[in-house]
Amino acid sequence: MDTLxxxxxxSIMAAVHSKDTTxxxxxxxxxxxxxxxxxxxxxxxPGKPDIVIRRWKVAVFIHGCFWHGHENCQRGRLPKSRTKYxxxxxxxxxxxxxxxxxxxxxxxxxxxVVWECQLRTQRAASITLQLxxxxxxxxxxxxxxx
Numbered sequence: 001m002d003t004l005x006x007x008x009x010x011s012i013m014a015a016v017h018s019k020d021t022t023x024x025x026x027x028x029x030x031x032x033x034x035x036x037x038x039x040x041x042x043x044x045x046p047g048k049p050d051i052v053i054r055r056w057k058v059a060v061f062i063h064g065c066f067w068h069g070h071e072n073c074q075r076g077r078l079p080k081s082r083t084k085y086x087x088x089x090x091x092x093x094x095x096x097x098x099x100x101x102x103x104x105x106x107x108x109x110x111x112x113v114v115w116e117c118q119l120r121t122q123r124a125a126s127i128t129l130q131l132x133x134x135x136x137x138x139x140x141x142x143x144x145x146x
Contacts, residue, residue, distance in 0.1 A: 030129040047100030060112045069094045
């Protein structure tokens with residue numbers, strides 16, 4: 001049973017964005033500052049990746065820990081109410097994520113997944129963003145060789 005009224009719960013859920021989130025902006029700002037140019041939410045690719053670097057065939061997904069079922073993460077825990085619903089919802093999200101990555105890889109794309117918990121503290125965000133940029137730069141180098 002939900003402890004909030006239907007109107008309050010609706011208001012809270014309406015505030016949850018599926019794109020252009022704070023974590024997305026953080027990653028996008030960092031990549032742009034590193035000289036990595038990209039597009040966002042391209043509808044012509046499976047799953048509309050959050051960040052797309054078409055020239056190097058790199059797709060970046062920035063996952064919310066709760067919605068995408070991040071394993072062993074405090075933020076990925078399911079609510080205690082309506083557990084059957086949430087377990088099914090998150091499981092289908094995870095399966096959809098795996099399917100999208102498989103499709104992109106089959107088309108020759110390289111995928112990077114960033115979890116919101118990796119960007120929670122300034123120190124963790126700094127390390128994660130450097131790793132992501134390095135990973136993308138190495139993919140860039142690989143695409144030049146191929």
